[in-house]
Amino acid sequence: MTDREDSAGRRHPATRAKPRHKVSVVGVIGELLVTAGVLVLLFIGWQTWWQSSVLAAQQNSAAAQQSKKFLDEAKDAPTPTPTPVATPTNTAGGTKTIDYGPPPVMKAPGAAQPFAVIYVPRFGADWKRTIRETVDVESVLNSYDAGVGHYPGTAMPGEVGNFAIAAHDTGYGNTFIDVSKLQVGDAIYIQTKDGYYTYRFRNLEYIPPTAIQVLYSVPQVKGAQASDRYITMTTCNPPYHAQERIAAFGLFESWQPPSAGPPAAIASEVGGG
Template identity: 60%
Template sequence: MTDPNLPQDATASPGRVRRRRRPRQRVTFFGALGELLITAGVLVLLFLGWQIWWNSLVLAGQQTGAAQAQSQRWLDEAAKAPTPTPTPTDTAQPPAPPVQAEPADYEPFAVIYIPRLGADWKRTIRETVDTERVLNSYDAGVGHYKGTAMPGQVGNFAVAGHDSGWGNTFIDLSKLHIGDRIYVQTKDGWYTYTFRNFEYVQPSAVEVILPVPRQPDATPIDRLMTITTCNPPFHAGERLIAYTVFQDYAPMQQVPSEIAAAVAANGG
């Protein structure tokens, strides 16, 4: 005789209690949507990781290689050229450095070396700050603001580059110390600038690239170089501005000692 107090399953199978089968949960629209959104988020994060880190690492290597090749071409040309005969100069008033004409759009006309950013850090400077053809390109990374001064010229030689992504050109620009040297090589020789100070501005503050930064009515008397990039890294909320002042010029054969090893690594 069965005990009415026992579960039905237990009475059907004495000595063993069967587990009741849980009802299968139905997949709802919102549950499926949530899973899709999570998957999409993971894919976006993977893409950003590829774009910001791996792709930038590859592109930085390409940009360094392109700058190295351009630098070496000028070194080779200078080695083949006859040595100019020095002319007497007034030692109290050194001669003005040579200044080349403004190049055509997208033309490479300089290579910039910043030892503080790495022993082998170098980038080609092309004319204009066009995003696709200059700042994002595999053979440049730094662009020259069209209409600003040229290297060694009185006024403001202004350039720009990305902080993060597309080679991470100026991602470490904020690490500059007062007195750090920045070297600009052209077909004429080496222009040395000395870092002076930073400024943080809004993206609309275009007056930082005026001949005298932030002073539209002033007449320039100094030779300046201004570097602009986005700030903070991976954002574009503001701009980091690095101001430098011209120190000296040397012909191509007189490689600055601080970057001699990096230049020698070019094969020169």
């Protein structure tokens, strides 16, 4: 490399070209991993928030349609309102209820068939979901028109024993993401073609994924003969992870037939509200 002269005859050192950086295999792999990580985070964000918010709206709409179907069936085949057998009594939730006698219990439906709508005011004034038979991931828990599945072999709504259901906490509608926010005495309403079943939340428990004892007839008590009507709601925990499960337990409070109308707390949501 030689020096250069300017117009006045002065010589200047030649400018050396900057050496080119060598591209290393490790560097390329690192950049690819960073890019892949960003894409994964974007996908998780899309699945958790955007996709789930869209799916939640669809599940809510499907539940409204199912609720209306129950009301239409009641109009086509009206059932008389049972005569109350007791005067109103104060409940744990601070409300008054009328005893319409033993609640009717339906037969278990076929796999993936819708049979109930669940309302939990603590999850939002307009929150509702369809309950289908089985907890199959693809046909029930991930579906746009359900979101909540019923554990086969556990009790049906109003039946003595444990009515056990499950749903995702995050993704596919974020159905049970607020289970941990339940407070003692919170109402859990189940609407079926036979009427409305009210349960009251009692307590939460954090359990490993293998803890099937929460599905026993008397939750957590193996071999016990149930004399009460329970509800158990299960989901993954903590949110965005699945290392463990959270189980919410409740106890049956009352039942009322379609002809008596829905409980006041959900009256505006029943039938498509």
